[in-house]
Amino acid sequence: MAYPETPQYGSPQPPQESFGKKVWRISYPLLVYLGASVVVGMAIGIFLMGRYMSSLPQNSLENMTEVLTELVLSKTLLITLVCDAAAIPFMILFMVQDRKRDLRLGRYVRYEKPSLAAFLGFAVLGIGMCITENNLLDISGLTQTFSEDTEMIADLLYQGGIWFELLVVGLVGPVLEELLFRGVILKRLCDYMRPVPAAVISALIFGAFHGNMLQFIYAFVFGLGLAYICVKFRTVWAPLLAHCAGNITSILLTETPLLENVEEWSAGHYLFIVIGAFLALGGFALVYYTREPAAISSSDARTPEYM
Numbered sequence: 001m002a003y004p005e006t007p008q009y010g011s012p013q014p015p016q017e018s019f020g021k022k023v024w025r026i027s028y029p030l031l032v033y034l035g036a037s038v039v040v041g042m043a044i045g046i047f048l049m050g051r052y053m054s055s056l057p058q059n060s061l062e063n064m065t066e067v068l069t070e071l072v073l074s075k076t077l078l079i080t081l082v083c084d085a086a087a088i089p090f091m092i093l094f095m096v097q098d099r100k101r102d103l104r105l106g107r108y109v110r111y112e113k114p115s116l117a118a119f120l121g122f123a124v125l126g127i128g129m130c131i132t133e134n135n136l137l138d139i140s141g142l143t144q145t146f147s148e149d150t151e152m153i154a155d156l157l158y159q160g161g162i163w164f165e166l167l168v169v170g171l172v173g174p175v176l177e178e179l180l181f182r183g184v185i186l187k188r189l190c191d192y193m194r195p196v197p198a199a200v201i202s203a204l205i206f207g208a209f210h211g212n213m214l215q216f217i218y219a220f221v222f223g224l225g226l227a228y229i230c231v232k233f234r235t236v237w238a239p240l241l242a243h244c245a246g247n248i249t250s251i252l253l254t255e256t257p258l259l260e261n262v263e264e265w266s267a268g269h270y271l272f273i274v275i276g277a278f279l280a281l282g283g284f285a286l287v288y289y290t291r292e293p294a295a296i297s298s299s300d301a302r303t304p305e306y307m
Contacts, residue, residue, distance in 0.1 A: 022192050029094050029184045030205070033176075036090070037083040044079050076156045081168045084176040091179035095236075098187060111234045111293040119241060121286025122229055126242030127249045128280025129225055133218050134250065135272040146214050153215065162255045170251055174243035178226070181206045183236040186227055199227035222246065229287055 017025075102108035114122075137143055143150045157169055181202055189198035203223030207216040226239035 017192075026185055026188050029091065029180060030209070032090055033083075033087045033180060036087050040083045040086055041079055044075065044082065048075065074159065077160050077164065077168050081172055084168075084172045088172075088176050088179060091176065091184055094184045095179065095187075098184070109234075109295050112296050114233045114235065114238060114293060115290055117286055118233060118238070118290040121283045121290065122238050122241040123245040123283070124279050125225060125229070125283030125287060126245035128276050128278070128283050129222055129242075130246035130249045131253075131272055131276030132280055133221055133276075134253075135269045135276060137214065137218065139269045139273070142214060142217070146212070150214060152212065158251075158254060162251065165251050165255070166248060170244060170248040174240060174247055177206070177209075178236050178240040178243055181209075181223065182226060182230040182239045186230060190231065195227075195231045199224060199231060202227055225284075232287070232292055234293060 099108060158165060160168075185205060186198060186202040189201055192198075203220050203226075206223035206226075207218075207220035210216055210219050222243075226242060229238040229242060230236060232238075
């Protein structure tokens with residue numbers, strides 16, 4: 001998949017725009033994704049209704065609605081795959097538009113690619129954060145407090161077999177989310193404010209996007225780490241690799257007997273927290289001590305192509 005050139009996160013000369021225009025520019029990519037999801041979800045729901053209507057029990061409308069709802073829920077991962085795949089081209093388009101905008105304003109900067117050590121750090125950091133956060137949520141009792149959320153997450157994310165889960169949750173989902181939340185929203189926030197508040201706001205939006213308290217907590221903390229490496233290395237590839245590594249780790253641990261055996265052992269979660277923290281700190285050290293990429297070219301405000 002081809003991605004746009006590396007964007008500049010944190011412009012020293014933010015454009016002068018009204019507050020309303022800034023809010024709209026930051027929010028409409030998310031609205032586009034939500035709108036596309038509604039349209040695609042309805043289309044798939046209508047298709048399923050037409051396909052399985054003849055097999056539904058000829059009872060009351062209430063029973064038919066319940067059966068259809070369960071049918072759609074059973075296809076949630078498939079619907080998610082189609083929605084995310086449909087939205088990815090829009091996010092790439094928004095990133096291309098942002099690049100043209102920066103070129104037109106004369107403030108586009110292209111950076112060299114991160115080193116292999118940095119890429120290793122991205123993956124290890126994502127794996128470590130995933131393991132640590134999940135096990136901290138377990139021992140904190142929040143998974144029991146929000147037991148309905150826990151069951152819903154398990155029902156929606158872990159269906160269709162491990163290979164399908166790896167495709168949707170481990171690959172396509174992270175691509176869409178990183179293009180949207182780090183490639184577009186975080187970058188645009190950095191156009192108007194310093195990177196730290198931009199990272200916090202983008203992480204809050206990322207957490208709220210998941211729609212329940214457990215995933216909000218997990219995604220907010222995870223989103224802060226993703227925003228940090230994205231801003232430092234000026235590329236969406238950094239959080240994308242970390243996000244994929246974390247999600248794939250979560251799937252593998254959930255779909256293998258190892259996690260069940262750990263849960264039966266009272267000290268199992270604490271062991272996983274130690275392992276996860278070790279990996280997270282190691283990954284962070286690789287990322288932190290790797291120098292920031294140097295600028296290799298910059299835009300010219302008089303570039304004819306974008307005048």
